Amino acid sequence: MSAPRTFDTNASAKSETVLQRITALRQPRLLRGLELSLTVFALCIGIGAVVVIDLTLFGEVTTTLLPAGVPYVLAVLALHVVVRRVAPDADPLIVPIATLLNTVGIAQIYRIDVSKDLVGWDAVSVRQLVWSAVAVVVAILVVTLIRNHLVLFRYTYLMGLGAVVLLLLPMLPGIGQEINGARVWIHIGSFSFQPGEIAKILLAVFFAGYLVRNRDALSMVGKKFLGIRFPRGRDLGPLVAFWLIAMLVLVFQRDLGTSLLYFGLFLSMLYIATGRIGWIVLGVGLFLVGGIAASQTLDYVGNRFANWLDPFSDPLGASYQLVQGLFGMANGGMTGTGLGQGYPGDTPLSQSDYIFASLGEELGLVGLFVILAAYLILVGRALRIGFAGQDDFGKLLAAGLGFTLALQVFIVVGGVTRVIPLTGLTAPFLAAGGSSLVSNWIIIALLLRLSNAVRNRPKLVIRA
Amino acid sequence: MNKQLKSLTRTVFGMFIVLFFAVTMIQFVSADELRAHELNGRTLKNSYKVERGSILVEGDPIAYSTATQDDYRFIRQYTDGPLYAPVTGYYSHTQGMTGLEQAMNQDLSGLGNTQFFTRLMRTITGVEPQGSSVETTIDAEAQRAALEAMAGYEGAVIALEPDTGRILAMVSTPSFDPNLLSSNNDAEIITNYRQLEADASQPLINRTIGGDLYHPGSTYKLLVAAAAVESGAATVDSTFDNPASLTLPQSTAVMQNASRTTCGPGSDVSLMQAMVYSCNIPFAELAMSMDRDAVPKMARAFGFDQELSIPLTVTPSTSPNPMDAAQTALSSIGQLDVRSTPLQMAMVAAGIANDGVVMTPYLVDRVITPDLRTERQYEPQVFSNPISAKTAESLTEMMERVVSDTDGTGHVAAVPGVRIAGKTGTAENGTDADGNERPYTLWFTGFAPVDNPKVAIAVVIENGGGAAHEFIGSSYDLPTTVGKQVMEAVLGQ
Numbered sequence: 001m002s003a004p005r006t007f008d009t010n011a012s013a014k015s016e017t018v019l020q021r022i023t024a025l026r027q028p029r030l031l032r033g034l035e036l037s038l039t040v041f042a043l044c045i046g047i048g049a050v051v052v053i054d055l056t057l058f059g060e061v062t063t064t065l066l067p068a069g070v071p072y073v074l075a076v077l078a079l080h081v082v083v084r085r086v087a088p089d090a091d092p093l094i095v096p097i098a099t100l101l102n103t104v105g106i107a108q109i110y111r112i113d114v115s116k117d118l119v120g121w122d123a124v125s126v127r128q129l130v131w132s133a134v135a136v137v138v139a140i141l142v143v144t145l146i147r148n149h150l151v152l153f154r155y156t157y158l159m160g161l162g163a164v165v166l167l168l169l170p171m172l173p174g175i176g177q178e179i180n181g182a183r184v185w186i187h188i189g190s191f192s193f194q195p196g197e198i199a200k201i202l203l204a205v206f207f208a209g210y211l212v213r214n215r216d217a218l219s220m221v222g223k224k225f226l227g228i229r230f231p232r233g234r235d236l237g238p239l240v241a242f243w244l245i246a247m248l249v250l251v252f253q254r255d256l257g258t259s260l261l262y263f264g265l266f267l268s269m270l271y272i273a274t275g276r277i278g279w280i281v282l283g284v285g286l287f288l289v290g291g292i293a294a295s296q297t298l299d300y301v302g303n304r305f306a307n308w309l310d311p312f313s314d315p316l317g318a319s320y321q322l323v324q325g326l327f328g329m330a331n332g333g334m335t336g337t338g339l340g341q342g343y344p345g346d347t348p349l350s351q352s353d354y355i356f357a358s359l360g361e362e363l364g365l366v367g368l369f370v371i372l373a374a375y376l377i378l379v380g381r382a383l384r385i386g387f388a389g390q391d392d393f394g395k396l397l398a399a400g401l402g403f404t405l406a407l408q409v410f411i412v413v414g415g416v417t418r419v420i421p422l423t424g425l426t427a428p429f430l431a432a433g434g435s436s437l438v439s440n441w442i443i444i445a446l447l448l449r450l451s452n453a454v455r456n457r458p459k460l461v462i463r464a
Numbered sequence: 465m466n467k468q469l470k471s472l473t474r475t476v477f478g479m480f481i482v483l484f485f486a487v488t489m490i491q492f493v494s495a496d497e498l499r500a501h502e503l504n505g506r507t508l509k510n511s512y513k514v515e516r517g518s519i520l521v522e523g524d525p526i527a528y529s530t531a532t533q534d535d536y537r538f539i540r541q542y543t544d545g546p547l548y549a550p551v552t553g554y555y556s557h558t559q560g561m562t563g564l565e566q567a568m569n570q571d572l573s574g575l576g577n578t579q580f581f582t583r584l585m586r587t588i589t590g591v592e593p594q595g596s597s598v599e600t601t602i603d604a605e606a607q608r609a610a611l612e613a614m615a616g617y618e619g620a621v622i623a624l625e626p627d628t629g630r631i632l633a634m635v636s637t638p639s640f641d642p643n644l645l646s647s648n649n650d651a652e653i654i655t656n657y658r659q660l661e662a663d664a665s666q667p668l669i670n671r672t673i674g675g676d677l678y679h680p681g682s683t684y685k686l687l688v689a690a691a692a693v694e695s696g697a698a699t700v701d702s703t704f705d706n707p708a709s710l711t712l713p714q715s716t717a718v719m720q721n722a723s724r725t726t727c728g729p730g731s732d733v734s735l736m737q738a739m740v741y742s743c744n745i746p747f748a749e750l751a752m753s754m755d756r757d758a759v760p761k762m763a764r765a766f767g768f769d770q771e772l773s774i775p776l777t778v779t780p781s782t783s784p785n786p787m788d789a790a791q792t793a794l795s796s797i798g799q800l801d802v803r804s805t806p807l808q809m810a811m812v813a814a815g816i817a818n819d820g821v822v823m824t825p826y827l828v829d830r831v832i833t834p835d836l837r838t839e840r841q842y843e844p845q846v847f848s849n850p851i852s853a854k855t856a857e858s859l860t861e862m863m864e865r866v867v868s869d870t871d872g873t874g875h876v877a878a879v880p881g882v883r884i885a886g887k888t889g890t891a892e893n894g895t896d897a898d899g900n901e902r903p904y905t906l907w908f909t910g911f912a913p914v915d916n917p918k919v920a921i922a923v924v925i926e927n928g929g930g931a932a933h934e935f936i937g938s939s940y941d942l943p944t945t946v947g948k949q950v951m952e953a954v955l956g957q
Contacts (some may be wrong), residue, residue, distance in 0.1 A: 272468040315503050323503070329490045330498030331506045341513075343506050365491040369484065376480050383473050389465055395465055401470060410479045417486035 031092035032084050036094035039080055043073055046103025049339055053111045056340030064119065068129035070330070072106075075136035082140050087452035088146065091385065094451065097378045098429055098444045100435070101371070102132055105430035107339070108351075108359050115345040124351050131434035135441035136328045142445035143333050150450050153393045156209025163202035166195035167245070171252060183253045184424075196249075196258050197439035200265070200404060207266060208397040210238075210274035218274045228265060239279065243286045250294055256301055257423030263287050266405045269400045272386075308421035320346045325357035325416055336364025351432040353424060357416050371430070372413070375408045379406040382447055388454045398450045401443050508560065511573035512536055517595035517834070519552050519564055519572075525731065527552045527565065527642070536648045539566075545641035547611050550634050550670040551602060551827065553776075554642035558650050559657050563670070564598060567775040571596045571831045571839075594834040601630035601829045606919070609953030610635040613946040616783040616932050619906075619925040620671035620806045623950055626917045628844040629823030631774065632954060633921075640667040643861055660899045671924070673778040677803035680781075681891030681939075682873075683744045683907045684763075684798030686812055686859060689739065691762035694855045697754050700862060703732040704746040712790035713752070713903050716860065719744055719793060722890065739862040742873045742888060744797045751796030757785045759796060765850030766812050766822060768804070774827045781808040798891060806922040809909045810933035816863070817859070817885070817911035820856040822847040860885050864914050876944040877910060879952060886910025888939040903928035903935040908943035912951045919954040923947045 047069075054061045055329040064154040077098050083090055100253055110125035118124060146152065152159070155402055169186050170176040184196050211218070218238070246263040267283040307319040315323040324347040331342055344350045344358035351358070360368045382402025389395035415422035426433050428440045473495045490498070499507050518525035526548045529538040540555045542548065553563015561569060574595035603623075610621040610633040623633035644656040649840055657923035660668050670674040692698035706726045727733040727743035738746035751759055764770065772778040781804040786792040794800040807825060815822035831840040851859075863885035866874040866941040874886035889907030896902050906929065911920035923946045929937025 247846060268472060271471060272465060275465075275468050326490060326498055327501065327504045328507055329487075330495040330504075331510070333491055333495050344508055346505065360487065360491060368487050368491070372480060372483055372487070376476075379476055380473075383469060383476065386469050392465060395469070399469055403472060403476065406476045406479060410483065413483045414486065417483065417490055419482055419486045 007244050018160055032088060034078055035092035035095055038077060039099050042096045042100035043076065043103060045100060046107050049104065049107035050110055053107065053114065053340045057114050065125060065129065068126045068312050072129045074135040075133045079140050082144060083448055086144055087448050089452045090448040091381050091451035093377060093381055094447050095446055097278060097374050101374055101429035105355060106132065108355060109432050111340055112351050112358060122397050127229035128432050129207050132438050135437040138438055138442040139445040142442055143448050146449055149394055149397065149453060153209050156206055158204045158432050160206035163199040163206060166199040166202065167249065169195045184255050184258060192385060197435040200261065201439055201442055204265060204397060204400040204404060207269040208393050208400055212393045212396060215273040239283060250290065251298065254300055255424060256304065257425035260411055260423065261404065261408055261425065265400060268403045269396060272396055272399050304421040308418060321354065322422055325354050326358050328361040332361040332364045334365050336362050336367055338362060352426055353431065354416065355431045356413055356427050375409045385451045386453055387446060390453060394450050398447065403444060405443065509924040511569065514574045514593040514595050516540065520599045521548065522604050529787055530636065532648060534648055539648050540646035541544060542642045545643045546639040547607060548638045550644050550672060551600060552638040552642055554645040555647040556653055558653050559645055563776060568598045568828065571598060577736045585736045596834065597832045599821050599832060600827055601632065602634065603632040603954060606633040606950055606953045607635065607806055610950045613949040617925045617930055618665055618927060621923050621946060621950060622672040622810045623919050623921045623954065624805045624810050624814045624825055626817035626911060626920045627823065629825045631825055632828045632919060633950060634672050636671040638665050638667045647765055672806045673776055675780060676906045677779060677805055679891035679893065680798035680802060680804040681889030681905065681907055682794040683809050683887050683889035683909050684802055685739065685747045686887055687763050687766065688747050688759050689859055689862065690797045690851050690855060691758045692750055692754060693858050694851045695758065698735055698750055699822050700736045700858050702735050704738065704749045705734040706731055707745060710745045710748060712793050714788060715790040717790060719748055720743055736862050736865060740872045747796050748793035751792050752789050756792050760785050762850060765848055766815055767808055767847065775826050776827065778807060779805060781805050788940040798889060806924045810920055810922035813909045813911050813922065815850060816856050817917035817920050819853040821849050841947045860914060863887055863910060873940050874908065874910065874944050876941055879948060882912055882955065883914035884910060884912040884951065885914050888944060890939040906937060906943045907940040908939060908947040910947060912955060919951050921947050921950055
């Protein structure tokens, strides 16, 4: 309500039409230069971290990571070049942030390798670098092959079927394998993979397609109770079906984290599609019932709850990892011990499930804030693509993928910091593990593709 | 759809705020607590990395770190290890820490909060981190005299400066050499530790402040007298019946004086006389004549049943309220459930010496940074004021007679030309499994000189002086001699 300004332009406003006030047709700025410089910056942070670790622990710079590192760096730069070609309007922050998290994770894994005297192909960091390169190449393929995300819409049900098959694979005798109690691995030759990680993406695509097609039925008005509208009984089918799948994962694959992740993904997308809070209430209620029943009947779930509530009741046994993680993070304090100067290796699974605590020990509270902020920006970009999306399928898919990332970070970090019971999920991009890397880089590729569709419209610039 | 996206975005923000909060709670708010947790192996490992500060006695290091070429980078060494073991404790890679090494670890390792900025500056300037040094209050000569005087005995000596609370000597025998546990050879440490741990005479325990504690025996009569004189229930000249034996009320137990006869001639005995000859019956009568809780209350005012950190953790001495008259009588002569550390009885003597004001005992004089700046100075603090100066004067008068009277139980402590106050004690320890009486615990506590006290002391000798005295040595003799020698060492300077 700025009166003087209205007064100034009063005379001309009468004679000008909107069309006359359009001064330019602004092409969106191509932000590929920004992406390149940020990506190089992210790579430099990772390389710098490795150099710091070498200087701290050996007093000289070593070349152990060079053979595996070069292909990775080249792959990341190749991704940038490909994006320039096939998705020039893609969001410029996505690749740098993924690269940052990935390289920081590799540096920390390398640091723990050194403390455990792991070298060559035994070194987790070398394998992680190779997997990262593979994952980035897969991302390049996805972003090149899927030129329009609506292609995915066509294969909605195939994706759903694929997800179910992938989920069932570890249960097959012969190739299925149980590691640390969870049966989520397949093993062929010397090659092991967690198909559930890829299933996560297929599920997101399936949900997006399915919900866009069926949301009218699902958002039908039902009875109102306590101020919340609940769906009709006959529409409950999909919710119950998916709840059963999540429970099957919990019981047969013995993986609380994955079960929680899938169900959370489903509920969030169901809510975005229908706008009915009743679904969330029902779904969360169902999952709590299932979870509490599981904690009473399944030993592994019960133990996790017990450790969560009182980690110091058995600090040398069942909750050893949790307690060591807390000690490690406390050792880091505000500023961290500095790379190479803490004892992250004292915590079991410090390179995978506990990479976050390892980073907290050596980079401190400050470092963890940066990492959490990086995740938050990445998720924020995905949600922003959801907001700006032109079609419902794209909006739903972007938001779903973004929320999976957020939920996975919450489950992992919340488990380590005792917000929720500890589960076996891994921190996206940071933790050692090939399947997780491939799946998360595919998410990056999809986000690039989706954001390209959002941004490539010219904007009218209107003079005020 | 954007409305739902908006609430989803809010949810995501909420989730991350929870994570930011949780991480802050662990790495900032409760970090110190987690670092201090007994199972936290990282804290010990961190301390290896710095050149640990020294522990000093009169400016000379008794514990110090020297650089080595191995992975530990430093080795901890102790000068006169056995002499100062109760003070320094040990610092071991596999067995943790005790003594000042443990109590002052934050300062010695340079990891204390007060050193945060020093640490930060060092990181920036690239100077190797170094811990602060700790200067103790120990008087080297008194410490040496105490250990020499205790040669051959199991027990403890502690000497305090009455008007400040500074600990001048702290000796616990048998002692051990902390060098045995501080080498950089883990296997060797474990062997040595097992050996020391298996030793029946328990050399690793600091008897002055911990272990199983001792019955204070007759030294506890000082507290009976203090309670009585302070409350006006008795004066130095009050008299009591003087029977040869006393059957305790509602029990068959019979109490006798140490002489097994009356307390000197006559049908009456004065409080002064009872103190000088250390007679049991008059004190039992006196305790029973007062409120049942009066003596335990006085004991607590002197520090019984209270937590104390010097900064080594002191096991609280115990003085429970008696349940009946018989218990009151037995407690009054320091038996039954009354148990005390030597430090506690030294505090009683020091409080009487210091006109009724007990000063908090302390072992650390100051903390010195590597660049020789005083980082922290410990000042004398009043612990309690259990009795008036007048009561203290009466007690002193009696204690002086214990030593100056040729028939006094503490006469051996007399030094020509010096007014010395003292009290002996012989505590019974019941019978062993075969029904044989266990050897007595022998006590001496006192202070000197009376007109201007410089030292208060408590001496305990276990097992009636041990094999050399056929386990039947006397408190008039053995601990009193030790006490005399230590007081002379302090006063001779």
